[in-house]
Amino acid sequence: MSRSLTRLIEQLTNLPGIGVRSAERISRYILRMSIEDTRKLTQSILEARQNIGFCTRCGNLTEEGLCSICSNPSRIQNQICVVEEAFDIPVIERSGVYSGLYHVLGGVLSPLEDVSPAQLRISELLERLEMEEVKEIILATSATTEGEATATYIAKELARTGIRVTRIARGIPIGSDLGLADEVTISKALRGRENITGGAAD
Numbered sequence: 389m390s391r392s393l394t395r396l397i398e399q400l401t402n403l404p405g406i407g408v409r410s411a412e413r414i415s416r417y418i419l420r421m422s423i424e425d426t427r428k429l430t431q432s433i434l435e436a437r438q439n440i441g442f443c444t445r446c447g448n449l450t451e452e453g454l455c456s457i458c459s460n461p462s463r464i465q466n467q468i469c470v471v472e473e474a475f476d477i478p479v480i481e482r483s484g485v486y487s488g489l490y491h492v493l494g495g496v497l498s499p500l501e502d503v504s505p506a507q508l509r510i511s512e513l514l515e516r517l518e519m520e521e522v523k524e525i526i527l528a529t530s531a532t533t534e535g536e537a538t539a540t541y542i543a544k545e546l547a548r549t550g551i552r553v554t555r556i557a558r559g560i561p562i563g564s565d566l567g568l569a570d571e572v573t574i575s576k577a578l579r580g581r582e583n584i585t586g587g588a589a590d
């Protein structure tokens with residue numbers, strides 16, 4: 389096998405979910421692509437990597453300082469939906485039932501993987517609550533053991549603020565990521581959210 393091909397396959401297998409077989413299949417496809425299409429593909433990967441950063445307020449992905457949601461004045465400003473990853477935001481957006489703001493944690497608490505509260509953007513959330521007038525925090529971490537533990541931890545941290553804290557309903561099957569849930573499930577989960585602390589339910 390040529391050295392370039394070996395190297396391409398090697399790079400592809402570094403990606404999640406791509407084994408040697410898949411890497412070989414993708415390589416075969418790439419070798420049949422035009423140079424122009426190949427350039428577009430590599431250019432878009434490079435551009436995404438170079439241009440996309442994190443919103444300074446919520447942690448969403450953005451090419452500006454503030455993301456498109458934080459900089460949109462028509463969003464409900466006193467509701468924050470707390471999610472694990474920025475990729476959960478488009479999933480909730482597609483459900484069309486939520487028009488508040490977000491806060492990205494950047495993961496979940498996991499003793500096994502050595503993820504402690506300090507590694508998540510929890511202190512940033514508490515700081516936001518001092519600056520912004522927030523009426524409700526919706527905890528939308530996934531229904532996994534780690535997701536539940538993270539929601540419980542944050543609810544406890546928020547208890548002293550007196551802000552209403554809710555948890556999305558368990559419409560999402562246990563163990564599945566929010567990112568994999570469909571729009572109907574997400575909208576049911578959001579509409580059926582339950583009070584944990586503070587305030588009165590709608």
Ligand SMILES: [Zn+2]
Pocket residue numbers: 443444445446447448454455456457458459
């Ligand atoms: Zn933002």
